[in-house]
Amino acid sequence: MFLKGEGNVNSQEIARLDDILQQHDYNSTLLIAIMQDIQKVYHYLPEEALCYIARKLNLSEAKIYGVATFYENFSLEPKGKYVIKICDGTACHVRKSVPILEEFRGMLGLSKEKTTTDDMLFTVETVSCLGACGLAPVCTVNDHVHPSMTPDKARALIEELKEEAANEN
Structure with a gap:
């Protein structure tokens, strides 16, 4: 590093x-x-x-x-190993993307201002559109699409990623 x-x-x-x-x-x-x-x-x-x-x-x-x-895809700020992007475009928003965002932030101790965990494992961001409106609400983890998200699925996804990270160490 x-x-x-x-x-x-x-x-x-x-x-x-x-x-x-x-x-x-x-x-x-x-x-x-x-x-x-x-x-x-x-x-x-x-x-x-x-x-x-x-x-x-x-x-x-x-x-x-x-x-x-x-270019918006480039970042000059350090990001976590897992970059989670939650779509807040119209299709996702009306299908309740905000509670999913709140679940990710709550589980990880993040906020609108603090987007990356201290251990550099997770970064949570919102984006205007991920281009997968038919699968709304959608999030991506390192550009892998997770369709039809719910707060419960968000919780399970975080647990799965934490387990994956632990197994790599």
């Missing part, structure tokens, strides 16, 4: 970033794909990683940050 301050990027992280850059042939026209791959690894775009790829791709840091802040 990245330490604060660009000077503290360790050799393991540099090797990981170099692997991603190499997979894209250090091609600056593939910047978005490179940033997507970095975000897959860290669940956000660490400042140190962005500064490093800017140097390696001969791009300004301003250009890199411009791309990172333009």
Whole structure:
């Protein structure tokens, strides 16, 4: 994991970033794909990683940050291992997505202001639409769609994810 301050990027992280850059042939026209791959690894775009790829791709840091802040899918803030997105579009909202959101937040001790658990296991966000209106109400966990959600299903999903995380350690 990245330490604060660009000077503290360790050799393991540099090797990981170099692997991603190499997979894209250090091609600056593939910047978005490179940033997507970095975000897959860290669940956000660490400042140190962005500064490093800017140097390696001969791009300004301003250009890199411009791309990172333009696209809504990129995050400059650390996120949990499991990113839960609850749809609050019209179809989901009228089919009671708010109680599902409240259940996730309640179980995880989160709020509108605090979206990530202290152990960095869960991040809960709302989105305007997930494009699965026929399956409403919907949430995703790391982009895997969970249709016809209810507060009970939300509780079971959290328990399942906690168990999965415990088994990985």
